[in-house]
Amino acid sequence: MSHGAPPAKPVNFFASVARIFRLMKPDSLRIAIVAVMAIAAVALQVIAPKILGNATDTIFNGLLGKMAASIVGPDGTKAQAVTALRQGGHPKIADMLGASGAVPGQGIDFTQLGWILVGVLAIYVGAAFFNWAQGFITAGVVQRCMYRLRERVQAKLDTLPLKYFDKNTRGDVLSRVTNDIDNLSQTLNQAITQLLVSVLTVIGVLVMMFSISWLLALIALVAVPLAALATVLIAKRSQRQFAEQWKATGTLNGHIEEMFTGHEIVKAFGQQSRSLATFDGHNSQMYVASAKAQFLSGMMQPAMRFVSNLSYVAVAVAGGIRVANGQITIGGVQAFIQYSRQFTQPLAQLGSMANLLQSGVASAERVFQILDAEDQSPDPVPAAYPDVVRGDVEFEHVSFRYDKDTPLIEDLSLHARPGQTIAIVGPTGAGKTTLVNLLMRFYEIDSGSIMLDGVDTRSMSRDGLRANFGMVLQDAWLFGGTIRENLMYGAQDATEEQMIAAAEATYVDHFVRVLPDGYDTMLDENGAALSTGQRQLLTIARAFLADPAVLILDEATSSVDTRTELLIQHAMNRLRHSRTSFVIAHRLSTIRDAEAILVMQGGSIVETGRHNDLLEADGFYAELYNSQFAAPEVEDEPAAGA
Structure with a gap:
């Protein structure tokens, strides 16, 4: 598992199981067919040993018939042979002959034996067909259920607010969507058929055993509490060791990921030996935990076989005595021994499925x-939209808090006119990115209103609102695909000429042309084949091609070199032309030409004006600006020995 082991125990088992069955309701008919086929398969498998016992009795009766003929002659009767055996001091053999269906002088009936074997073969073929058919249908049912579940989860993810993803890590969400659904799929694939078949087999075998001999059935049932006790004792200890194994696995994986991610740093500081020593320690812990877990888990089957063998010996001895006493046929004992073998196997399966079911239901939860x-x-x-989108944005007395008890933005108002560039600056946590989140309706404001060309954004659909915005973020996000597909992500109907014009305007065309496949060059999801600056230029070109009315630039040049920053600045200047732009910047030298600079502190706008005016005011903006060029003061260290 890429994100660790599935959870061990559900919170509300039965309620979750009921919900899983509701997910499978559209396939109720197929599930019913699976149940019928499972019953048919179990019935055929259960009846086969009894019929095989008849074959054994046919052979044994033939042998007894020859023996009786040797005593009373071919014309004698079975009663005469029984009497002769008793008088000769062989009461056990007499009882055995009396209880059999032997006829003196009549040997093995090979015709009857052949028909019995053909019947058994047909039964096993039928049972195999029903088992295959139910497995085939079950696989389809489970995969359709998982298909619907993934659809619902994907649709749900599209409707969840941004705050959900802020509160839950991406790794955990991915684990739920991938690992947990896969774990549930595996559980249902095994549980739907195995659970039903195991329960039906236990019931069917019990019925057949009691129909043969109630005494032998009671002897065989003694093995049940012994097997259950062994299962519980081993499972409790192995589950604890498996938990330790997963814990050690997570620790080891975390160390490996950390060391590979910081491989260059480890080498730079000469910490390879320390890293290896830490690895050896974690690896040893995992070895010990895994060895104990696998050993205890491996004891399950030997313990079950030991109990089964004890039951087998007891049944064989008691059955032999009853055969000798003429209380049961040898074929009946043979069938009973087969049933006793069949009886322990589904019990072991039921025990092993307990943890599987718990893990699957926990994943479902x-x-x-x-x-x-x-x-x-x-x-x-219906949603409302501006007649013409010009890019007039106005915040009117907006208040917002992520946490109800922690004030952030209180009574904020600002007005961005069409074509203006509004720079938003301030220290970390001042609320700069929050303004963007509110403008895009990633979060809903607590009070006030945000207007786009005179229309409250809350009266617009989110898709309709966001179609008028273009965003270039600090982290350049590219997906796996060609450069062309990435550029046209926000403008699917753009022509080739429009795409190339956007690429030329943003300095993308010149480096794409030198790539082996040009615009058809394949990128991975991180665009690793390109430099940071090239990836950022691609995102600017993508926004340029989308031609939004309002542009949001969030620290688009913070992670590139000075020369690339100049290219990006020129590209952004072209992109901002005739568009309302909101620019979030920490490098204040990049927003000198903005028509208005909003200085935020503690969720409020504390200063507003142009760059030179704010510097002359010698306020908070001037303090921020000057701090970027001032050298830090460092006290001189005393000389050694002073």
Whole structure:
């Protein structure tokens, strides 16, 4: 598992199981067919040993018939042979002959024996067909159920507010969507058929054993509490060791990931030996835990076989005595021994499925937690839109808090006119990115209103609102695909000429042309084949091609070199032309030409103006600006020995 082991125990087992069955309701007919086929397969498998016992009795009766003929002659009767054996001091053999269906002088009936064997073969072929058919149908049922579940989860993820992903790590969400659904799929694939077949087999075998001999059945049942006790004792200890194994695995994986991620740093500081020593320690812990877990888990089957062998010996001895006493046929004992073997196997399967079921249901609960999460507020119907989108944005007395008890933005107002560039600056945590989140309706404001060309953004659909915005973020996000596909991500209907024009305007075309496949060059999801600056230029070109009315630039040049920053600045200047732009910047030298600079502190706008005016005011902005060019003061260290 890429994100660790599946959870061990569900919180509410039966409620979650009921919900899983509701997910499978569209396939109720197929599940019913699976149940019928399981019953048919079990019935055929259960009846086969009894019929095989008849074959054994046919052979044994033939042998007894020859023996009786040697005593009373071919014309004698079985009663005469029994009497002769008793008088000759062989009462056990007499009882055996009396209880059999032997006829003096009649040997083995090979015709009857052949028909019995053909019947058994047909039964096993039928049982195999039903087992195959139910497995085939079950696989389809489970995969359709998982298909619907993935669809629901994906649809749910699209409706969850941004705050859900802020509160839950991406790794955990990915684990729920991938590992937990896969774990649930595996559990259902095994449990639907195995659980039903195991229960039916136990019931069917019990019925057949009691129909043959109630005494032998009671002897065989003694093995049940012994097997259950062994299973519980071993399972409790192995589960604890498996938990230790997964814990050690997570620790080891974390160390490996950390060391590979910081491989250059480890080498630079000469810490390879220390890293290896730490690895050896974690590896040893995992070895010990894994060895104990696998040893204890491996004891399950030997313990079950030991109990089964004890039962087998007891049944064989008691059955032999009853055969000798004429209380049961040898074929009946043979069938009973087969049933006793069949009886322990489904019990072991039921025991092993207990942890599997718990893990699968726990995974289902984690997926259900996503489905039960609170949705973002629905879009208004019908939605309102501006007649013409010019890019006039106005915040009117906006208040917002991530946490109800922690003030952030209180009574904020600002007005960005069409075509203006509004720079937003301030220290970390001042609320700069929050303004963007509110503008895009990633979060809903607590009070006030945000207007786009005179229309409240809350009266617009989210898709309709965001179609008018373009974003270039600090982290250049590219997906696996060609450069062309990445550029046209926000403008699927753009022509080749429009795409190339956007690439030329943003200095993308010149480096794409030198790539072996040009615009058809394949990128991975991180764009690793390109430099940081090239990836950032691609995101600017993508926004340029989308031609938004309002542009948001969030620290788009913070992670590139000075020369690339100049290229990006020129590209952004072209992109901002005639568009309303919101620029979030920490490098204050990049926003000198902005028509208005909003200086934020503690969620409020504390200063507003142009670059030179704010510097002359000698306020908070001037303090921020000067701090970027001032050298830090460092006290002189005393000389050695002073």
